[in-house]
Amino acid sequence: MRLPNARPVVYRTFARKVHLNELLVDFRDTDTVLFVKTVTSPYIYSSTITIAEDEAGDVARLSIGNLEDTPVDPLIPEGTVLTIKQPCWSSLPGGGYNIRIDHPTDVAVVSASCIPEKWRSSADIEESKDATKWKKEGDMMFLKKKFRKALEYYNHGLSQVNQHRSPLSALDFYRKKCGVNIVLLRLDDAATDLSWAIACYARSTQCLAESSLTGFEAVNSWLRNHSTDDPLHIADKVPRALKELAARIKFDLGIYQDEPVYNLPLISSYVGPLTLHVDAANYLSSTEIRQTSKHGRGLFAKRAFKAGDGTASPRPGALLFKELVQKLRWNTTLRKEFFRLDDGGYWKEHGWDISDGEDIPVDVFRVEKIRQLNCFSVPTRSFDLLNQPPNSNPELRNGFWIHASYVNHSCLPNTVRTFIGDVHFLRATRDIMAGEELTHQYVSPEIDIEARQEKYRGTWGFECDCGLCVVDGAVLPDQRRQRLEKFEDLKSVVMKLGERGTTVTSIKKIARGMRDIEALYSPIGEPDPYEGLPRLALVHPTLFLTEAWRGVKNVDRMLDSARQLLRNFGIFTRVENGRFGIAYNAGLINVEAVRALKYLAEGYGAKGEASLMEQCMTIAKLWFIIITGSETGMAEFLGQ
Ligand SMILES: C[S@@+](CC[C@H](N)C(=O)[O-])C[C@H]1O[C@@H](n2cnc3c(N)ncnc32)[C@H](O)[C@@H]1O
Numbered sequence: 001m002r003l004p005n006a007r008p009v010v011y012r013t014f015a016r017k018v019h020l021n022e023l024l025v026d027f028r029d030t031d032t033v034l035f036v037k038t039v040t041s042p043y044i045y046s047s048t049i050t051i052a053e054d055e056a057g058d059v060a061r062l063s064i065g066n067l068e069d070t071p072v073d074p075l076i077p078e079g080t081v082l083t084i085k086q087p088c089w090s091s092l093p094g095g096g097y098n099i100r101i102d103h104p105t106d107v108a109v110v111s112a113s114c115i116p117e118k119w120r121s122s123a124d125i126e127e128s129k130d131a132t133k134w135k136k137e138g139d140m141m142f143l144k145k146k147f148r149k150a151l152e153y154y155n156h157g158l159s160q161v162n163q164h165r166s167p168l169s170a171l172d173f174y175r176k177k178c179g180v181n182i183v184l185l186r187l188d189d190a191a192t193d194l195s196w197a198i199a200c201y202a203r204s205t206q207c208l209a210e211s212s213l214t215g216f217e218a219v220n221s222w223l224r225n226h227s228t229d230d231p232l233h234i235a236d237k238v239p240r241a242l243k244e245l246a247a248r249i250k251f252d253l254g255i256y257q258d259e260p261v262y263n264l265p266l267i268s269s270y271v272g273p274l275t276l277h278v279d280a281a282n283y284l285s286s287t288e289i290r291q292t293s294k295h296g297r298g299l300f301a302k303r304a305f306k307a308g309d310g311t312a313s314p315r316p317g318a319l320l321f322k323e324l325v326q327k328l329r330w331n332t333t334l335r336k337e338f339f340r341l342d343d344g345g346y347w348k349e350h351g352w353d354i355s356d357g358e359d360i361p362v363d364v365f366r367v368e369k370i371r372q373l374n375c376f377s378v379p380t381r382s383f384d385l386l387n388q389p390p391n392s393n394p395e396l397r398n399g400f401w402i403h404a405s406y407v408n409h410s411c412l413p414n415t416v417r418t419f420i421g422d423v424h425f426l427r428a429t430r431d432i433m434a435g436e437e438l439t440h441q442y443v444s445p446e447i448d449i450e451a452r453q454e455k456y457r458g459t460w461g462f463e464c465d466c467g468l469c470v471v472d473g474a475v476l477p478d479q480r481r482q483r484l485e486k487f488e489d490l491k492s493v494v495m496k497l498g499e500r501g502t503t504v505t506s507i508k509k510i511a512r513g514m515r516d517i518e519a520l521y522s523p524i525g526e527p528d529p530y531e532g533l534p535r536l537a538l539v540h541p542t543l544f545l546t547e548a549w550r551g552v553k554n555v556d557r558m559l560d561s562a563r564q565l566l567r568n569f570g571i572f573t574r575v576e577n578g579r580f581g582i583a584y585n586a587g588l589i590n591v592e593a594v595r596a597l598k599y600l601a602e603g604y605g606a607k608g609e610a611s612l613m614e615q616c617m618t619i620a621k622l623w624f625i626i627i628t629g630s631e632t633g634m635a636e637f638l639g640q
Helices: 129-145 146-160 168-182 187-206 216-223 240-255 264-270 322-330 332-338 347-348 364-374 381-386 449-460 467-473 477-500 504-521 536-551 555-567 590-608 612-628
Strands: 014-016 032-038 047-053 060-064 081-085 099-102 107-109 289-291 297-300 312-314 376-378 396-397 415-420 423-428 437-440 573-574 578-583
Touching: 032 060, 107 364, 129 146, 129 168, 146 168, 168 187, 168 240, 187 240, 187 612, 216 240, 264 415, 289 573, 322 332, 322 364, 322 467, 347 364, 381 415, 381 536, 381 612, 415 437, 415 612, 423 437, 423 612, 477 536, 504 536, 504 612, 536 555, 536 590, 555 573, 555 590, 578 612, 590 612
Parallel strands: 014 032, 060 099
Antiparallel strands: 032 047, 032 081, 047 060, 081 107, 289 297, 297 437, 312 423, 376 396, 415 423, 573 578
16 A cells, blocks of 8 residues: 555666765765655754664664654654665764755655565554545544645545445545645646545535536535636535635636736735735736747737736735645646746756656746746735835745736836736826736846946846847946936935935035936937936936925925836926827836826916816826826825
8 A cells, every 4th residue: 555645756677775884985886776664753944854774783873854844743744664765875064964855855754565674563553444434534633734644534535445346435524635736736636536535525416416526526626726716606506615625726726817806905905925826817818928039938028008008917825935845746737837947958958858648747846937037926916026125125025926927027028017916906107008918027137238238248148139239338438427426416416405404505416416317318419328217326316306396395306206217217298288108108107207207297286277187196196006006095005
């Protein structure tokens, strides 16, 4: 009988069994396998440490990384027989040697029938118990939170129940197994158990005996179809306990819908550190993953988006890092989706030749590479970032949003990503045509092109070729250096002013310094290479000027500066015939841009231009939703 927590690890049949005294230091023989039995309880911290003996009675210290071990329910308690693939000695920092296992797939718990003769007598399997006893003991283990043991006992019980003669008893075991598998994050197994449970239920119920529910396949595909539709009315026909398990599995596997029907302010109000999961559905159907011409795969709009429109997706509960490895090991469906993500060529370089349809091994180094390239660091609510003091380090969480991982970077993106709990929103910052690629900023661009490209190269292995990077890249190094120097000079003047207080004279001094930087971007009398593009070194000085003119109540200057601020973000505004509008937006919509609009509204209000004020406010409100995800906190932020 195979222990249920032993995933089959397929060794090449000709793998040679070795003993501890044959192993070498730092040399892995690819055709060897070692059988050992643990002789102590594991010590579990960042990895699992235990002592094991081989058949010759020699002992070794084992250190196993990424094992789904818990102190309450260890995967390898004392007395477990293990096989280790390609074993070798590794030296320990403090001296001595141990056997280090980094890949969880390199170690497997041996099933009873494969336990070497020497240890067989101690194999603790009591074949004599009947199903009722196994159930009782399984329940006991469940209560003690020894989930894998519970699963093992339910499996023993199930194998003694004849499904056809006693479908109700089988149902009970399947239902219990399903619950345990959900706790253990093994959703694929949970879905399989529940499908059998429902099929057993239907078989045992007269009125359902002829229905398609008696077929395992029909139920199983309903559980995994990512939809809330239930054409067979399965949820209506089964008892509440099974219905609840089905809802839970569907929630965790993710649901795809067309249009979100969210009450975002309400959701936002109950999101907190302990309530991150707010909705199970993915509203992604208006986007698709396609090949781009130069940047690998990308995400594309299937329909036109108006500025402010968006998609939303909660992550499929993939937590970093241990739970992720654990989920990947146990859930084929998640594994397939996850390993499609960009791994920076790791697999091609180090990987195995996996043919189509073959299962993919969980290589933890590859998982880590995918994490580096695709994971998001996110706030609990993007809105909370607005209230962060400058230069503070907000508390961020990490996670994967698989669909969103296909979005490529642009310094001039057409979307902004935000989060409310674990829901990821991608909202258009300008109108997007059907078929256009969606882009967002992986990080805000550094002012200087070299520093910017260095960051993209270092973290993601690419160089950005967006319109801004092309133009910035063509600027002579000396001119770029001067821009940066002048920017730094101005910054230190502004910092000093912060301490001493601002006067009209000092504001004028900053304005003069700013004009010097401007000339380095767009020389007077020459064609302007930054026509239609942001001028990043000017953003902070213009923000300072806008706020400084506002501080000394010079409304006209404040209005000029606020429009300049937008222009330096790449957002070109127009005031014509009493109407305010965005003439051209290749720009960066962020909190400062919203603030600029707020100041414009304020300034027009002060001059009695109610209509201009109203129009600025309308755009500010839309942008506020783009940068935070919802209207929560909007009135307060915009001072309304
Ligand atoms: C999160 S993935 C985006 C999806 C990726 N293109 C794919 O095919 O899976 C990040 C990777 O996409 C590529 N990428 C993203 N933005 C890019 C850009 N602006 N230029 C070139 N490559 C880019 C880089 O290889 C980067 O490591």
